[in-house]
Amino acid sequence: xxRFVVTILLLGLxxxxxxxxxxxxxxxxxxYSALPDLETGLINKEFTKRTGIQVESLNVAxxxxxxxxxxxxxxxPRADIFVGGSADIHAPLAVEGLLAAYKSQAAADAKVxxxxxxxxxxxxxxxxxxxxxxINTDRWDRDMAPRRVAKPANWDDLLxxxxxxxxxxxxxxTTGGGYIFVAAQIFRLGEDRAWQYLxxxxxxxxxxxxxxxxxITLMARGEGVVAMQWAHEGIGARLAALQPLETIVPPDTAFxxxxxxIIKGGPNADGAKAYVDFLMTRYPQDINAKYGFxxxxxxxxxxxxxxxxxxxxxxxxYDRAWAIQNATQIRNRWQQEIRR
Amino acid sequence: xxxxxxxxxxxxxxxxxxxxAFLAAAAVLGxxxxxxxxxxxxxxxxxxxxxxxxxxxxxxxxxNSLVMMVISTVTATLAGLFxxxxxxxxxxxxxxxxxxxxxxxxxxxxFMVAFAYILMFGRQGxxxxxxxxxxxxxxxxxxxxxxxxxxxxxxxxxIIIGVLESVNPSLEHAARNLGADEWTVVRTVTLALARPxxxxxxxxxxxxxxxxxxxxVVIAGGYxxxxxxxxxxxxxxxxxKGAALVVAMLIVPTFILFLLERYVVSRRSYVTVTGRGxxxxxxxxxxxxxxxxxxxxxxxxxxVVLVYVGVIAGAFTASWGRDWTVTLNHWRIAADRIGTxxxxxxxxxxxxxxxxxxxxxxxxxxxxPIPLRQxxxxxxxxxxxxxxxxxxxxxVLAFNTPPLELVCTIWILxxxxxxxxxxxxxxxxxxxxxxxxxxxxxAAMNLGASGMRVLWDVxxxxxxxxxxxxxxxxxxxxxxxxxxxxxxVCPGTLVATFVIINMINNNNWGAAAALxxxxxxxxxxxxxxxxxxxxxxxRSMPMA
Numbered sequence: 001x002x003r004f005v006v007t008i009l010l011l012g013l014x015x016x017x018x019x020x021x022x023x024x025x026x027x028x029x030x031x032y033s034a035l036p037d038l039e040t041g042l043i044n045k046e047f048t049k050r051t052g053i054q055v056e057s058l059n060v061a062x063x064x065x066x067x068x069x070x071x072x073x074x075x076x077p078r079a080d081i082f083v084g085g086s087a088d089i090h091a092p093l094a095v096e097g098l099l100a101a102y103k104s105q106a107a108a109d110a111k112v113x114x115x116x117x118x119x120x121x122x123x124x125x126x127x128x129x130x131x132x133x134x135i136n137t138d139r140w141d142r143d144m145a146p147r148r149v150a151k152p153a154n155w156d157d158l159l160x161x162x163x164x165x166x167x168x169x170x171x172x173x174t175t176g177g178g179y180i181f182v183a184a185q186i187f188r189l190g191e192d193r194a195w196q197y198l199x200x201x202x203x204x205x206x207x208x209x210x211x212x213x214x215x216i217t218l219m220a221r222g223e224g225v226v227a228m229q230w231a232h233e234g235i236g237a238r239l240a241a242l243q244p245l246e247t248i249v250p251p252d253t254a255f256x257x258x259x260x261x262i263i264k265g266g267p268n269a270d271g272a273k274a275y276v277d278f279l280m281t282r283y284p285q286d287i288n289a290k291y292g293f294x295x296x297x298x299x300x301x302x303x304x305x306x307x308x309x310x311x312x313x314x315x316x317x318y319d320r321a322w323a324i325q326n327a328t329q330i331r332n333r334w335q336q337e338i339r340r
Numbered sequence: 341x342x343x344x345x346x347x348x349x350x351x352x353x354x355x356x357x358x359x360x361a362f363l364a365a366a367a368v369l370g371x372x373x374x375x376x377x378x379x380x381x382x383x384x385x386x387x388x389x390x391x392x393x394x395x396x397x398x399x400x401x402x403x404n405s406l407v408m409m410v411i412s413t414v415t416a417t418l419a420g421l422f423x424x425x426x427x428x429x430x431x432x433x434x435x436x437x438x439x440x441x442x443x444x445x446x447x448x449x450x451f452m453v454a455f456a457y458i459l460m461f462g463r464q465g466x467x468x469x470x471x472x473x474x475x476x477x478x479x480x481x482x483x484x485x486x487x488x489x490x491x492x493x494x495x496x497x498x499i500i501i502g503v504l505e506s507v508n509p510s511l512e513h514a515a516r517n518l519g520a521d522e523w524t525v526v527r528t529v530t531l532a533l534a535r536p537x538x539x540x541x542x543x544x545x546x547x548x549x550x551x552x553x554x555x556x557v558v559i560a561g562g563y564x565x566x567x568x569x570x571x572x573x574x575x576x577x578x579x580x581k582g583a584a585l586v587v588a589m590l591i592v593p594t595f596i597l598f599l600l601e602r603y604v605v606s607r608r609s610y611v612t613v614t615g616r617g618x619x620x621x622x623x624x625x626x627x628x629x630x631x632x633x634x635x636x637x638x639x640x641x642x643x644v645v646l647v648y649v650g651v652i653a654g655a656f657t658a659s660w661g662r663d664w665t666v667t668l669n670h671w672r673i674a675a676d677r678i679g680t681x682x683x684x685x686x687x688x689x690x691x692x693x694x695x696x697x698x699x700x701x702x703x704x705x706x707x708x709p710i711p712l713r714q715x716x717x718x719x720x721x722x723x724x725x726x727x728x729x730x731x732x733x734x735x736v737l738a739f740n741t742p743p744l745e746l747v748c749t750i751w752i753l754x755x756x757x758x759x760x761x762x763x764x765x766x767x768x769x770x771x772x773x774x775x776x777x778x779x780x781x782x783a784a785m786n787l788g789a790s791g792m793r794v795l796w797d798v799x800x801x802x803x804x805x806x807x808x809x810x811x812x813x814x815x816x817x818x819x820x821x822x823x824x825x826x827x828x829v830c831p832g833t834l835v836a837t838f839v840i841i842n843m844i845n846n847n848n849w850g851a852a853a854a855l856x857x858x859x860x861x862x863x864x865x866x867x868x869x870x871x872x873x874x875x876x877x878x879r880s881m882p883m884a
Contacts, residue, residue: 056831060842068827220659221458328579
């Protein structure tokens, strides 16, 4: 009996004692990153070199997970920075009062277009990505070429009956890319015809992957022949991982603004500001273009390998504020129309 | 009779050891099971709950979840029962090998089973296309059914084995001597005595299937389910409120399952462990039964082995399905992340100890005639109804601020995983308790032993096996967990599965396969060492 009570007491002591451990001694920031380990690691290393501030980073490929985590930690934020993922995911956090406003002088110095920065300063765009059509060339040569099917050149070509069961895209419910695609169709065709289009496309779809890179993983393994996905993901998979993927950026495409934001009440507010300033400089945008194949927001960073220059792409007239505001409603409608 | 039980009640109520332990266990369950659940469920407003029936998609998801629950539970429990039957017979060929193979699905992260099956049976599948030349779509409910059956039958097997092994062979002999044929013996003695195990197994499997999200999210394709729906809300819309609503829908069927299991199992007497010792050889198995069991186990084993063929082949080949060049490159990348394996190991051991200790303690207390024992009873099975992401969010909400500020420590992962797997330990221990004849305990009490002394001297040796089982399953599942870890890891407490799923998400399947293989090796080694150590302790105890 004594032993039992002692054990319980000891356990209690251990638990409360350990809770107190782990407070920071030296200057450091905590980063929640939706970008891959490689880019995040290189960028953080350089940041530490320049500022002396250590970076602890948690990299999760799904920005939504990080956003939900930031919500759950509201009472006591654990991280200073939320980086990566489309501004569409950062903006609602600002509405909930979870982000701190900041206007980086570095962004103005670098002549970053104001279109890429939140007017209230809740998020700063630092990279761009365009939606594209991705083709598995191995499977195309085997299944489509003998039937003399022409390669898709625009969004409407995705409806070809030959692609039935062979089309893959990221889920509009769980990914920014999937959602931006749906919104782009609304801007391209108007509400009614857009839903018609999406229902028809659903007839061809074999899968809506819950994460954006998941589409690339399946495409690389030939589970699909044609996909809708970020062009930089497809180009990167071909150039860096030598996957048999071809990427086409069709007209009327849309783009994401890859954002960084400061979490309100995080442990190191000054460190967070320094991090945002740093992302506006040339080095991190170079790294992101070189290893992530994403477009920089700075004019002096070269176009990523294999990509068409950003200003030569043809974009649909995309009302970002409207798309962000109506996201929940459009996603609910998509679920009702598509039933997936 | 009534007089005796009343007397017993008074005696137990008066026993301060049992009373204190009961209060302590209830308090711990309250803090680590009820409070986080409450925090999540109280997140939406009441009027949000009222709107559920108007959402066609959620109703559809609920229907699908129930269908999957029924079919996967039936197949997984049947497979587990066959396996348990086969490996507890001394004369089924290859039983030791089958037992080890059947444990394997528990060692792999759940998404890995689904992923390996896509590689094996998908459009580019090694089996379906390369070997058979078929063009198969594995995505959908049928793929999920297959994967869940393979993923969850080991759980059923473990629980049923625990019970079958303690079925006294002399009862089977007695039935045979009374003229029963083999089939009747199996049906009326072996299976009848295994009923608490089978029912317990079905409950655990059913709630695991309901809450399973790792497999569903990889392979269910366009088939909405409640567990994935909750995740969709969270991941895509960062909508905690919506997720909480969906999870509330999951708790309803679980509660019903719980009541069912209680009703069915507690109706009969299953006492087989009596004070009168018996070490009679188990009689030979009927040849038809023996070879049927063998054939079935062989088939299931092949299905299990294929998962590992996929993982290990992926770890050593340049690019699946295209470039089969053997390479060690993936291992180099994986070796950089080896530190995360030790964190996983540490968390797994702590979680296993928590599940084992809490499972045994709670099962002991709820088997006593104590008032309100249904409360800890329910709290001990409740975690099984909660999807991992829900538990993760609940723990962040509950333990992010003082007085219990656990976020970003190793303890929050260990406690969350330990309590999430509590139903496993609790069911296994509970089934064992039901088999113990009260007279042993009463004899001890008559000799002056206190309630705690009864637990220590009478039950603990008998429960050694249940504890080892609970520890092992909880350890393995903690080490392979993703859904909880994704919310509770911090930069300082990264676990291996978290890194693996990131690798898969970044299309780095080779490195993911290599790190999974390392995780598998370390887990198997740890379980082997733990098993050997426990076995020695248990053997040295009296009466074991």
